[in-house]
Amino acid sequence: MQGRGLRLAAAALAAWLGLSAAPAFADEAISAARCAQNKAAGKITFLTSFAYAASAGILDVVAANELGYFKALCLDVAMEPGSTNTQLVSAGTAQLAGLGGASDVLVAVDNGADLVGVATYGNVGAIELLTMADSGIETLKDFAGKTVGYKGAIPPQFLAMFLDAGLDQDSVNWVSVGYDPVILPNGSVQGLAAYKSNEPKALAAKGYKVKEWDPDAFGVHSTFNTLVANGSFAKAHPTVVEDFLRATFKAFAWINASDDHLDQALAAAAALSTSGYDLETSKARWKVEMDLIAKSLPKGAAVGQQSLAQWTPEAETLSRFKLIKTAEIAKAQDNRYIDAVVKDGAVVWPAP
Numbered sequence: 001m002q003g004r005g006l007r008l009a010a011a012a013l014a015a016w017l018g019l020s021a022a023p024a025f026a027d028e029a030i031s032a033a034r035c036a037q038n039k040a041a042g043k044i045t046f047l048t049s050f051a052y053a054a055s056a057g058i059l060d061v062v063a064a065n066e067l068g069y070f071k072a073l074c075l076d077v078a079m080e081p082g083s084t085n086t087q088l089v090s091a092g093t094a095q096l097a098g099l100g101g102a103s104d105v106l107v108a109v110d111n112g113a114d115l116v117g118v119a120t121y122g123n124v125g126a127i128e129l130l131t132m133a134d135s136g137i138e139t140l141k142d143f144a145g146k147t148v149g150y151k152g153a154i155p156p157q158f159l160a161m162f163l164d165a166g167l168d169q170d171s172v173n174w175v176s177v178g179y180d181p182v183i184l185p186n187g188s189v190q191g192l193a194a195y196k197s198n199e200p201k202a203l204a205a206k207g208y209k210v211k212e213w214d215p216d217a218f219g220v221h222s223t224f225n226t227l228v229a230n231g232s233f234a235k236a237h238p239t240v241v242e243d244f245l246r247a248t249f250k251a252f253a254w255i256n257a258s259d260d261h262l263d264q265a266l267a268a269a270a271a272l273s274t275s276g277y278d279l280e281t282s283k284a285r286w287k288v289e290m291d292l293i294a295k296s297l298p299k300g301a302a303v304g305q306q307s308l309a310q311w312t313p314e315a316e317t318l319s320r321f322k323l324i325k326t327a328e329i330a331k332a333q334d335n336r337y338i339d340a341v342v343k344d345g346a347v348v349w350p351a352p
Contacts, residue, residue, distance in 0.1 A: 029072035030351045034239055038074040041237040044244065047082030047089070049098030049225065052269040054282035055197070056121040056289050057098040057225040060252035062272065063265040067254065069247035073351055075240065079272075085228075090114045095233045096244060100127065101223040102311040102333075103156045103318060109332040110324040116234060116334040119227040119245055119304040120311075123296035126224030126289070127155055129213040130184055130192045130199060137190065137211070140165035140218070148191035149177035149184075155193060156323045157215040157222050157314075163321045164218065184210070197288035202281060221313040224292070226306075234334065243351055246341040249304050250349055255286075262286060302342040306335060 030038070048058045061079060064070055070077045082088075085097040086104070090113035099105055105117040129148065131137045137146065144167055150158075154174050162172065177183055177192070181199040184192040185208045194200060196214075203210050215222065227245070234241045255265045262283060270277035293303060298310060308329050315327035341348055 028350050029069075030074055030243070034243075034351055035074035037237070037239045038243060039076075041095075041233075041240045043076045043078055044096060044240060045078050045080060045094040046244075047080055047085045047094045047097035049082055049085065049100065051081045051275075052272045052277075053198075054266060054269065054286040054289075055195075055225060056252070056286075056293060057119075057227055057248075059265050059269055059286060060248050060255060062269045063255055063261075064247040064251035066265075066268045067251060069250055070244070073243040073247055075243055075247065077244070086113055086115065089228055089230050092230050092233065094230075096227065096229050096241070099226050099228050100155065101125075101226050102306075102314045103222055104153075105226055105228055105332045106311070106315055106318055106327065106329070107156060107324055109328065110326060114231045115228045116231045117226045117306065117311075117332055118229050118234065118241055118334055119249075119338045120223050120225070120306040121304060122224040122289070122293045123298060123310055124224070124292055125157060125214065125216045125220070125222040126196050126292060127157060127222075128194055128196055128200075128215065129158060130181075130194045130203070130210045131190060131213065132185060133209040133211050135190060135211070140213070141167060143167060143191060144171045145173070146190040147173040147175055147188075148193070149175050149189040150193040151177060151179065156318055157220050158193065159323060160220045160317045160321050161213075161215045161218045164220070182206070184208075195285075196292070197285040201284055201288070205281070220317055222317075223306075223310065223314065225289075227304075229334075229337075231334075234337065238337065239351075241337040242340045245304065245338050246347055246349065246351060249302075249341065250347045252303065253347065256290060302338075302345045302347075304338050305342060306333060306338065308333070 065077060082097055085099055086108045088094045089097045159169055181203050183189055200210060200212060229241050255261050266279050266282050311329045311333060315329050318324045319327045
């Protein structure tokens with residue numbers, strides 16, 4: 001039912017654009033030659049950065065698919081919850097995916113991965129460490145000997161933050177954990193990697209008081225939610241990458257046009273989820289991320305556009321603490337795709 005609601009919204013949007021039916025919508029969205037180019041790429045697998053969470057680079061991809069934007073651009077997109085996104089995209093098993101931010105891309109490319117960052121949503125850090133307010137941890141040095149939980153991989157922003165305080169990686173007992181933040185108040189860990197838009201809100205809703213350790217406050221500046229593509233695939237199929245971004249950022253604007261659109265997108269994501277999906281918490285998460293994105297958007301840039309300057313603080317931090325061998329931003333970032341689909345701050349639609 002949720003998907004049907006989004007499809008009805010797409011029909012209404014098509015009518016507003018003067019397109020009377022779905023086939024006309026598709027015809028107007030792309031030229032026959034470009035359509036053929038996109039179809040030649042075959043099925044495109046996109047891996048989300050975290051299940052079907054209400055996060056930029058996930059929810060807008062869900063909406064783009066449900067609204068028929070991908071189909072209108074002759075793209076056959078299969079969405080899957082991600083896991084080892086860097087490895088899978090580099091290997092070509094998936095063609096596109098979401099990663100945490102520029103640092104993840106820079107580290108991956110430094111390690112030889114065949115991928116490039118093609119769009120970045122937020123230009124401020126979205127991750128932080130949490131401790132309980134009464135934990136006794138008052139300074140970064142107090143994390144020495146403490147157990148800190150992380151998901152996926154230890155964020156380089158945290159390593160840099162600790163190194164700057166005189167703690168090396170081995171001073172902290174890092175453990176890989178799941179996604180239930182209650183492991184912090186129950187004492188399983190003394191510190192927990194978190195998203196500003198998620199775990200602090202979830203724990204506060206349960207009545208827990210936490211202290212937030214934001215890397216930005218300690219001079220470690222970063223980005224969040226970067227979309228990446230397999231480098232070889234992107235070079236071979238540039239129109240596919242362009243039009244994936246075109247559809248995704250058109251859906252991003254659609255979601256943010258009204259609370260009703262956001263509700264419909266969340267309902268579609270909930271329908272895809274195989275576990276519980278808290279709609280109210282998810283709605284709050286999306287709005288926190290939108291605030292972070294809006295406040296950190298560089299002057300004159302559209303959402304998603306990135307530059308060497310935007311990634312430079314992270315590259316310099318990674319280099320300074322020898323978390324990467326060489327900071328090759330130009331190798332890790334390719335802006336031709338996102339720059340081709342936005343003009344004067346808006347998505348160019350239909351495709352050329």
